[in-house]
Amino acid sequence: MTLTLDHVGVVVGDLEEATRRFAVEFGWSPIGSPERLDGLGVRLAYLRHGTDGTLVQFVCPIGPGPLQEHLETHGEGLHHLCFAVEDIRAAATALAFGAEVPIVRGGRGRLACFLPRPTAGIRIELTEASPSFGGFDGEA
Amino acid sequence: MTLTLDHVGVVVGDLEEATRRFAVEFGWSPIGSPERLDGLGVRLAYLRHGTDGTLVQFVCPIGPGPLQEHLETHGEGLHHLCFAVEDIRAAATALAFGAEVPIVRGGRGRLACFLPRPTAGIRIELTEASPSFGGFDGEA
Secondary structure, three states, rough: OOOOOEEEEOOOHHHHHHHHHHHHHHEEEEOOOEEEEOOOOOEEEEEOOOOOOOOEEEEEEEEOOOOHHHHHHOEEEEEEEEEEEEOOOHHHHHOOOHHHHOEEEOOHHHHEOOOOOOOOOEEEEEEEEOOOOOOOOOOO | OOOOEEEEEEEEEOOOHHHHHHHHOOOOOEEEEEEEEEEOEEEEEEEEEOOOOOEEEEEEOOOOHHHHHHHHHHOOOOEEEEEEEOOOHHHHHHHHOOOOOEEEOHHHOOOEEEEEOEEOOOEEHHHHHHOOOHHHHHHH
């Protein structure tokens, strides 16, 4: 299994300010409008350099939960790496070593899950790069 | 200024084990052999998926210093994002808002510096993608 890096996840307290700074300082463009996922208690924004390559995802908690606790304890900063997979159930089974992994509908309408343990200290998310759900507004 | 993401920096306590896990679990290949930078007190390993795109850099402290302290305090995990720039002095001046930024010879023989303050909570490194120093063994 060889997994493409989909995005670097960053927890922030102010989605608009984080997006503005990445645009002004590094020239990265936000893609579409921020998403609001009430079930997960987060707002999300994606940015990228140019037209392809690794995305940066800003995650802003909008209610109590693990991400809000993370923000309160650690402040803003790098949070996880997310790899793209073709079949999230197969990949989760292979990489979670038999543990049950909740699969949810995450950003961009994609199925996503977090692996139950870190690799090299990194929280690892998987996202299913399904053609039906893989893109942003107007993209395949 | 639009900056390409060069690598995601990860602090680890065991360079070989981190490299092995990224290879076994995600299929990422180490590039060349680990580097040892005695002046900076670190060993480095780079990995990537396929032949281009964002790299993962594992940084392992080999002596006392900020990275060793970081590892002892926070454990292994995501540490910084590094953007590639064409002229590191110009970029550092523009992005450090006039602050003096020490520029060092970092991994892959490249000039590198850390910006004096984080963006969205992220430590930001710059690396000069000079043709003379930009590649790995045998690469341009």
